Amino acid sequence: MRSTVDALLRKELRLELRNREAIPAMLLFSVTTFVVFHFGLQRDSVDGALAAGVLWVTMLFAAMLGANRLFVAETEGGALDGLLLAPIDRTAIYVAKALAFGGFLVAVQLVAVPAFYLLLLGPGGGDAVLGLIAVLALADIGIAVAATLVAGLATQTRSRELLVSLLGLPLLLPVIIGAARATAPLFAAGGAESIPAKWLLVLGLYDLVFGLLAFAVFDFLLED
Amino acid sequence: MYGKGLRPLSLITCVALTGAFALAFFYAPMDADQGISQKIFYVHVPMAIVALGGFVAGGLYSIAHLRTGDRGYDLKSYVAIHLSQILAVGTLITGSIWARASWGHWWVWDEPTLVSFLIVFLLYCCYQPLRFSIEDPERQARYASVFAITAGAFVPLNFLAVRLAQSYTHPRVLGTTDGLPAKMALAFYIAVVAMALLYVTLWKYEMASKHARNRLRSIRRGLGEDIGLTRSASPQ
Numbered sequence: 001m002r003s004t005v006d007a008l009l010r011k012e013l014r015l016e017l018r019n020r021e022a023i024p025a026m027l028l029f030s031v032t033t034f035v036v037f038h039f040g041l042q043r044d045s046v047d048g049a050l051a052a053g054v055l056w057v058t059m060l061f062a063a064m065l066g067a068n069r070l071f072v073a074e075t076e077g078g079a080l081d082g083l084l085l086a087p088i089d090r091t092a093i094y095v096a097k098a099l100a101f102g103g104f105l106v107a108v109q110l111v112a113v114p115a116f117y118l119l120l121l122g123p124g125g126g127d128a129v130l131g132l133i134a135v136l137a138l139a140d141i142g143i144a145v146a147a148t149l150v151a152g153l154a155t156q157t158r159s160r161e162l163l164v165s166l167l168g169l170p171l172l173l174p175v176i177i178g179a180a181r182a183t184a185p186l187f188a189a190g191g192a193e194s195i196p197a198k199w200l201l202v203l204g205l206y207d208l209v210f211g212l213l214a215f216a217v218f219d220f221l222l223e224d
Numbered sequence: 225m226y227g228k229g230l231r232p233l234s235l236i237t238c239v240a241l242t243g244a245f246a247l248a249f250f251y252a253p254m255d256a257d258q259g260i261s262q263k264i265f266y267v268h269v270p271m272a273i274v275a276l277g278g279f280v281a282g283g284l285y286s287i288a289h290l291r292t293g294d295r296g297y298d299l300k301s302y303v304a305i306h307l308s309q310i311l312a313v314g315t316l317i318t319g320s321i322w323a324r325a326s327w328g329h330w331w332v333w334d335e336p337t338l339v340s341f342l343i344v345f346l347l348y349c350c351y352q353p354l355r356f357s358i359e360d361p362e363r364q365a366r367y368a369s370v371f372a373i374t375a376g377a378f379v380p381l382n383f384l385a386v387r388l389a390q391s392y393t394h395p396r397v398l399g400t401t402d403g404l405p406a407k408m409a410l411a412f413y414i415a416v417v418a419m420a421l422l423y424v425t426l427w428k429y430e431m432a433s434k435h436a437r438n439r440l441r442s443i444r445r446g447l448g449e450d451i452g453l454t455r456s457a458s459p460q
Contacts, residue, residue, distance in 0.1 A: 154354070159357050163357065166349075167354065169346075213377050214374075220369070221366070
């Protein structure tokens with residue numbers, strides 16, 4: 001299982017390095033969305049709950065954009081048949097996909113979050129980098145786990161792009177609630193306040209439940 | 225086989241529903257603050273509870289489907305979720321009316337149960353689009369089952385997250401049963417049972433109709449083949 005996941009993960013990353021499909025698109029989308037928020041909200045800088053909302057809505061939509069492309073190589077190139085013919089555990093395919101997607105999210109955020117600080121965040125909100133990293137990590141796990149499952153679910157349907165967003169947005173709402181609530185005090189106008197622990201707990205619980213769930217049911221999506 | 229016992233069940237359901245509403249109007253005391261508008265509580269809350277129970281039941285049937293590979297369980301899950309969707313629409317409408325009557329707004333964001341119900345409803349709205357955009361019937365059943373299990377697990381998690389996000393300024397609907405006067409509680413519990421009976425009755429009707437349709441189709445197919453055979457066998 002371990003070596004299979006390793007090999008599949010290397011394949012995912014190499015594919016992304018060669019055709020550069022997901023990460024640049026997600027990144028460009030994020031930065032453009034910040035600009036859209038600047039004009040839509042008519043604010044030069046945001047803080048507190050508003051800043052947390054702008055950041056997380058952007059991250060969520062960027063993630064949906066990436067999730068749309070997640071299984072494209074498999075379905076369009078017919079690579080899924082090859083994978084299924086290989087004598088490997090099907091769950092390994094899911095684990096590798098989720099890890100790769102989590103990696104994409106981190107790569108996007110490495111640029112998009114500094115861009116958010118630069119473009120939109122008010123002066124008071126830059127202090128709590130460590131707390132923000134903790135929230136980002138927990139939320140990224142949740143997004144990767146659930147979005148990969150949704151992408152797998154929608155991939156064999158006629159209206160793939162539509163269904164990924166339709167299914168993914170309500171399914172990821174607990175992550176958005178938790179992440180936005182946890183980041184809002186970090187971006188407070190008068191300097192960062194501490195994160196309420198219960199929101200980290202909610203995020204962790206979501207990661208755990210959906211991780212186990214996806215682990216259990218993903219096999220059935222590939223059973224042909 | 226689903227038609228068996230439908231008539232007594234329908235009768236019991238009718239009696240239970242009538243009895244529950246009669247109790248709600250004539251036996252349960254009038255609410256001191258809200259007056260007559262509180263009576264919608266005996267429709268709205270049972271409907272919500274039964275809808276959520278139906279969603280979870282759909283998830284359980286889906287687990288059975290994936291474990292056994294029996295497509296009958298998928299049909300049961302589909303009918304359960306479909307009926308729950310209808311009840312969910314009713315819940316949202318009655319909830320909205322109740323919110324308007326008691327708080328003056330059609331929609332209240334700080335009522336956690338209503339908000340989490342909306343999210344669950346939005347998620348389950350994707351069930352049919354997902355299901356019917358897959359052509360292969362075997363794969364359709366499998367994917368629908370995976371969705372039903374995921375969404376079924378999502379229901380309690382979502383309620384937890386939304387409930388935590390509220391500031392508890394309003395009484396929580398599912399929690400209010402603790403503080404109910406005995407007469408109100410009795411009427412409420414009977415209403416829940418009656419609503420559950422209604423759900424089971426409708427579920428059985430739908431299953432009976434689906435089975436009858438499937439049998440009719442297979443009989444027709446068999447008949448068509450017979451005619452084809454006799455025609456080709458007759459000397460011309």
